[in-house]
Amino acid sequence: MKGQDPFAVIVGCSDSRVPPEILFDHGIGDLFVIRTAGNILDGIGMGSVEYAVLHLGVRLVVVLGHSSCGAVAAALTGEKPGGHQDSVIEALEETVSSVRGAADDEHDAASRKNVLVTVERLRNDEPSIRNLVEKEGLEIIGAYYDIGTGRVELPIGKGESS
Numbered sequence: 347m348k349g350q351d352p353f354a355v356i357v358g359c360s361d362s363r364v365p366p367e368i369l370f371d372h373g374i375g376d377l378f379v380i381r382t383a384g385n386i387l388d389g390i391g392m393g394s395v396e397y398a399v400l401h402l403g404v405r406l407v408v409v410l411g412h413s414s415c416g417a418v419a420a421a422l423t424g425e426k427p428g429g430h431q432d433s434v435i436e437a438l439e440e441t442v443s444s445v446r447g448a449a450d451d452e453h454d455a456a457s458r459k460n461v462l463v464t465v466e467r468l469r470n471d472e473p474s475i476r477n478l479v480e481k482e483g484l485e486i487i488g489a490y491y492d493i494g495t496g497r498v499e500l501p502i503g504k505g506e507s508s
């Protein structure tokens with residue numbers, strides 16, 4: 347295969363139960379995938395998305411959260427295990443505290459909110475991604491995979507997260 351021409355960027359969780367190519371039934375060359383614990387984007391992750399939309403011409407970015415996410419569960423405990431895992435917990439702290447006491451299922455609410463926060467961050471990322479959203483029809487949407495049912499909800503967050 348000469349070069350690559352993926353049609354979507356997936357920002358997903360490293361969780362072994364959530365492999366984007368298998369969930370979305372796609373093969374080699376179809377998806378440009380960034381996976382981190384808790385589907386969090388740091389500078390390198392953002393740079394990876396930028397590369398795909400600027401240089402590969404991808405016009406769809408899907409931020410994929412999921413049920414039973416260990417990173418979100420760890421952040422909800424408020425404890426820090428030490429080492430680099432603390433970076434994961436710290437990145438989720440604000441999201442987690444915003445749902446605390448405000449939802450029956452805090453894990454589910456935090457996981458969904460985490461997706462929507464990342465969608466908004468990407469949409470407003472200056473200058474290049476925001477520009478592509480406004481002028482080139484780049485779509486950035488959130489999705490949620492339920493490990494129990496095997497279903498992907500897409501898009502999530504039209505209006506308010508549930």
Ligand SMILES: [Zn+2]
Binds near residue numbers: 360361415416417418
């Ligand atoms: Zn996860």
